[in-house]
Amino acid sequence: MTNQPAKTETPAGQRVLSDAIVAEIKAYFPRYPTLQAVTLPALHVVNAHLRHVPLQAVVEIAELLELAPAQIQDTLSFYGFFKQDAPHGETRAWVCRSVSCALRGGEEIFAYMCQKAGIEPGQTTDDGKLTLEFGECLGACEFAPCMLAGDTLHKNLTEESAGKFLQSPTG
């Protein structure tokens, strides 16, 4: 009995993890004491490349880490960060709704942006450029209301600056 799920051997043609992604995940192996510890880095690698972590990717990660898919899914589903059904937009933006930003009009800005972009919170624009989501505290209360787009922090959001961001959303 091993932890390896022997039930499915995915044919190469249906694999969603490319050799490059697999190599990137394997590069983390020497850095951790156990393979299970590579779960989160692996999820991040896959998410960075595919912009979501489909179920098939979970199965393949599990094969790589010699775990059961349930063990990966268990960790994955704990976090709201990893989407599973469809890729998020090229840019993923979180508008903060924690106390400081909420008091400074963060929710109104968010509503304005959603309306401008023509999507509901959490959805992706039709052109696949942008996903808008609520975020919890970004640690930049002094610049409330703020928004994290990709890795870029947008401070002191106004309708004007938000509108400008929507015209060319980049992270």
Next chain:
Amino acid sequence: MAIVLIDGQEIEIGDDERLNGIQVAARAGVEVPHYCWHPGLSVVASCRMCLVETGKRDADSGEISMLPKLVPGCQTPARDGTVFVTDSEKVRQARAMVEEDLLIRHPVDCPICDKAGECHLQDYHFEHGRPERRADIKPFHSRRRELGETVTLFVDRCVMCTRCVRFTREVSGDAELMVVHRGAHEEIDVFPGFPLENKLSGNVVDLCPVGALGDLDFLYSQRVWFMKQHASVCAGCSTGCSIQVEENQDRIHRLKPRENPHVNQWWMCDEGRYGWKYVHDNARCLAPQQKTEGAWQPLDWSDAPAVLHAALSGENCSPENSPPKNSNPKKRRLAAVLSPFLTVEEAYLLATYIRQYDENAVLALGRIPQAGADESFPNGFTIRAEKCPNRRGVEMLLSALTGDVLSWESFLEQAAETPFDAVWITGGYPPVNGNDGAGEDVASEEEKSLATELPAGLASSTLIVQDLFDSALWRQADIQLPSAAFVERSGSFVNAGNRLQSFEWAIRPPAGVMTEGQLYWRLLDRDGLYNARRVLEDVAREHIAFAAASGEIPATGRDLLLNQLV
């Protein structure tokens, strides 16, 4: 020697014992309620039901200093001077709060829940909960999904103790179960396409402290308070798991593992758990019969001693008189085949009976059913390939009686060379197409051929066959005696690890069947009803190999190699 204080009571524990608050409290006779902790699984301390107060007694001054906050008893090791308080107002409040929290989202559908009556949530709420709840939400969800072939999940009844998840990761090792999502949205689930299908899957139902996991085999078949529990031993393989047979009016409804640290810990396999169905099979042989002039005649059990006497000795005796003992004037060559399904006591009685007629009667070990290879799990639990419960016991008895163990195959060879005058063959084998829990056909080639062909060498003998199901042997017999199933017998099995476990019958055999023990007891003209305990005393006194089996046998059995030089 470490001394731990439980509610003011001093408890001594051994220096090398590693016990937690719950275990030490149990020694003091105090129950600390808990959901997530289980002695066979890792500690997560997530349910918070076992919160207790703890502190330390200074070794020199004897002064006790308590921690201000409550700690989970399951995670707090008991050391010398550790103090636990389990009955303070603070602890009671904490328990009531945990119960209230769990019940906010619990459907409280006890009337339609299989677990009702043996549910920790029910029991603890009765004992530790508040009489009414303050939240005004009245939820009633009844989401249910199948986790696999054997287990179903009532999602909303779950209290998220994660025992089942830890079991599949730590004990069965296939890790099919997981916790999805987070916080109040947490649920138990399987990964799509990877159902719960390991050979220990049924254990998660026993582990579940509430009614969330249901056994699809047992679901809605009986309310638990109608069933009586009988300690027994599984006859599925030579591991001989300690089990509990739960029946109502002689009908089994389920088998559950019984804790035995020397054999099965807290677990049993699905093969054994669901492998009792043949006991209630309609195809079972129920009527004793004898062949007179080629035609089958029903045999009355009260005539059996005379008929068997005639068959073995070749001498007739009138049914009115009890057959004379030790009379075998024709010096007939006799043999008995002792099935590995017989208990030690039954095998001993039958051997004694046969040897009354022929003191050199050949005694052989019955056929050993084998299926696949031994299968071990990460925690050491083993399902054996040897699908019979008492090979060791019969072997030990045979080597004590004959100095040798004659296998079924060698016995057939011997019979082919010089046929016996009469042969008594015991069986008790489950049906050939036995259900192994997964519905697979596990019958070996030998079993299949035995079902259709009579082994050469037995054709000319007078055959007395005692078995559960029809076979070629059964059909060719001169006297057919229906056999009892393991749950209908009393006696002892010796498992592959030389551990002898005694058990009493759990259900009565179907009408028409006399248990082996009772029949042999009567044939030997012993008084009253078959008493396995008394027979085992005889065996222990007469045979050194069974010396350890004298006196009361503990519920967890006794190691027969105890105090023996081997």
